[in-house]
Amino acid sequence: MWFSLDSGAVVIVHLGMSGQVLVHQGNDQPNPHLRIRVSFTDSRDELWFVDQRTFGGMFVDEARSPVTGPDSLRHIAADPLSPDFDLRATVRRMRAKNSPVKAVILDQTVVSGIGNIYADESLWRARLHWQRPASGIPSGRLRELLEHSREVMTEALAQGGTSFDSLYVNVNGSSGYFSRSLAAYGREGEPCLRCGTPLVREQFANRSSFRCPRCQRAARR
Ligand SMILES: [Zn+2]
Structure with a gap:
C-alpha cells in the first residue's frame, strides 16, 4: 500500500x-x-x-x-479492486502463461492483491482446478475467475478480512470474520457447499490448495 x-x-x-x-x-x-x-x-x-x-x-x-x-x-500490476484494473488486459496476460492458473493469479506482475486464501476461494467459485495451465483456459472463464476474485475480496473486506491469527488485524487492532464464510480454504474433508463432496488439500509451492474434486476437476486434455 x-x-x-x-x-x-x-x-x-x-x-x-x-x-x-x-x-x-x-x-x-x-x-x-x-x-x-x-x-x-x-x-x-x-x-x-x-x-x-x-x-x-x-x-x-x-x-x-x-x-x-x-x-x-511499477512492476506490480493493478489489483481487481483498483479503479485502474483492466480486466481484458489482465486476461490477455494470463492467457500468455503456461503455469498453473493459481500461480498466475498469485503472480503480482499479472494481477496483484490476490493471496493464497482468496485464490482458492475464487477458483472454487469459478469451478477451476488450480493446476490447469492458464494458457489453456478460455478467456471467458478467466474473466469469470477475476470477477469472482473481485467479489470474494469485496465480501471479505466488508467483514474485516480473514484473521487466522492475532497478527491479521485492522488499524484499530480488530480481527476480521471472513474465515467463517470461506467455502474452500481450510475445509479439507468437509463437504463442498455446492455438491457435498469432501474437499481435498493439495500441496502447491509450499502452500496448501483446497478444492472440490468434483466441481474443480483436473484439466481436460
Ligand atoms: Zn463440489
Missing part, C-alpha cells in the same frame, strides 16, 4: 509476513514489536508500524508518475 504526501512523494508500506499498520492512541499499551512511529502535526494519534519479524517495512519513494504510480511499484 502507499500513502501520498503533499510533496508529491509517496510512503510505501510492505507488510511482509507479519507487519501491521496500527493507529496508536495515547492510552494504548506499548508494543514490543514497534519498528516505526509516525506522528502528525494535527493529531495526537500516531501511526505505528509493528512487525514481529522484520520482513516488512516502510520507505519513501520520491519518484512518482500520476499514471503508473510510484516508480518502485
